[in-house]
Amino acid sequence: MKNSFRLRILAILMIVCLPLGAIAQTRSSGRSDAPSVVTVSFSFKSAPTGVAGYQGTDGDNRFYIEFPTSNKPTASISDIESSVEIRREKEKSNDQTTVYSVTFQRGTSPRFGPGGSGSEMVLTFTPEDSSSIAVSTKPAPANPNPVISNVMATPAGAAPANTNATNGQTPSTPSQPKPSAFDETREKVNLANLDLSVPESPAFVVLGLTPQTVVRPTSPRQFASSLLNGIDQRGNLQSGIALDFAPYMIYAGDKLTLKQYRESSLRRFFARTQTSFATTKGASEGDKSIRAAVGFHFTLMDRGDPHSDAKLMECFTKNLQLPPPPASISFSPSGEIVLSEEDQKKRDEISAKNVAASEECRAEGRKRNWNKSSWIVAFAPAWISPTGETKDFSYDGGGVWTSVAYGFEGVPGLEKTSQLIFHARYRDNEMVPEPEMEGTFFKQDGLFLGGRARVGNENSSVSFEGVFQRLRRVGMPFDNSSRLAFGLERKIAENIWFNVAFGGQTDTPDGTRKGFVLTSFKWGFSQKRTFQTPNQ
Amino acid sequence: MPVNNAILRSAGSLPKIEIIVGFAHFAKFEFFIYDQAGQNPVKFAEGVNSDDVPDIFEIGTGGTVAALDKRTIFWQAAIASPTGAPGENYSVIIRVMQDGQIVGTDSKTGPMTNPLPYGFIRLAVE
Structure with a gap:
């Protein structure tokens, strides 16, 4: 039985390592920091009538593309690891016209023009010292606000709809976009904030698939797997599976006695160290990416450990x-x-x-x-294939986080009913799907600091969560925001929990407030297809 | 059920038996010894592994090694997992030792859905 168990683990490792091998091959080609030619193709539903492009001013390294909202294009970037990023400019868009901005690497010149098909427009960023790309000449230095391209990729004789761009004049200078990014991302469904029955797999956390921001410290299990179908922290539908195991318990657990576990802090540490593998797949048309992560979870302290x-x-x-x-x-x-x-x-x-x-x-x-004090730390690197194909896997940054729970031990009235959780997480270099722009991603760093108060019992609880998050697209300033949420969690059947969260989020610098209501179900299964109980 | 043997040296000291329950599980256990005809089981040790008492016991206390020849030990344990995580297995190892050397073993593993392992060890004196 033990051998079959180990064989099972080896099989899992092989399955996981196969895509990682593909990742390694993808990464082996290496990259240069020097600017390279990057193209962004926009495929419009119909002929791109009324499409205009212009460059930002005063050091704004963005190129703006304006088009009728009814003719929204899909975009694709030739090199997803480039610093080129696309987003929708909410403040410049309205019901009739939508504006995308494309952030490009300094030292490159943007050129915008028709693509190969009648409904395609192509934006090309060429290194300024490159002589091999003869797209067009650079803008005249004397013009501080040059029109790099104002091509109206319309059928012959068709009248452009955009008045700023139809007569060859420089479009009105766009106002300096505020560094506050991700407005559109935040318009989508945001985060739920509640505990679920299935302990957070470290690999799920780094993939953004734990609905809560404040990760609750939980006990690892010898071997477990969990399924998740839901909405990730960027509002994209995801389905995923995580396999979690405690390596020490698998390979030496059969000789670990209760006495040894209690008396040896080192054995206890290794016995509670958890490794996890997870993959997720975008379940919506706009996100076909596959993500993978390897997580490591360490329990430093747990006053609720049932062994003690x-x-x-x-x-x-x-x-x-x-x-x-x-x-x-x-x-x-x-x-x-x-x-x-x-x-x-x-x-x-x-x-x-x-x-x-x-x-x-x-x-x-x-x-x-259920509410005893505990402390965990975890880290997890991640990989992503934006196209959903294994050959396109590339490194997706990583995350490191810690959660400390305080259970009010010795405090009358709170000891059995309440818990405070403090959480800090840093997520580096994450590739995030661009909202409403199918197939496009941008890179993001994020710092999350949060706290959650829980009141209840082992079967139901209410919680109040506050999170400060500091996000930035790569190469841009940090953007601060905060979110408050109130949630209810209820065990409705054995191993099935229902959660609902109400909340609001503030965006800076305009102070916009957005509300959200989220519900979710979550469940887990084991190798024996039995459901797990909460707080295990 | 196959029965393992423990070979004892007649010149050695009285043997001891130890129970090791893995995966940091709780166990409540008992040891019995049968006569040479396989009758009259007598309990000679019991306990739990969650206390501070070592889980190792002398076999045939007050007797001689020779008197243990052809007698059979029966052991059983009720196992419980503190976490109750699904899919767990139990592991029990029984060791018979004489003068610090392991002279016989028995072991059982299985799912926690049936956590009541037991086994036999037949003693032989040479």
């Missing part, structure tokens, strides 16, 4: 039964001992009673321990 719960041990001691020994034994010719049917039946009955009694003891233990 003396009352739980007392309960086991009191309620577990042992049947009487066989009255007599006899050896078969082959030297074996066979229990009588009556003895075996008695053992089966007591075994079943012990299983039920153990669960009752643990249920009592969960009441005592």
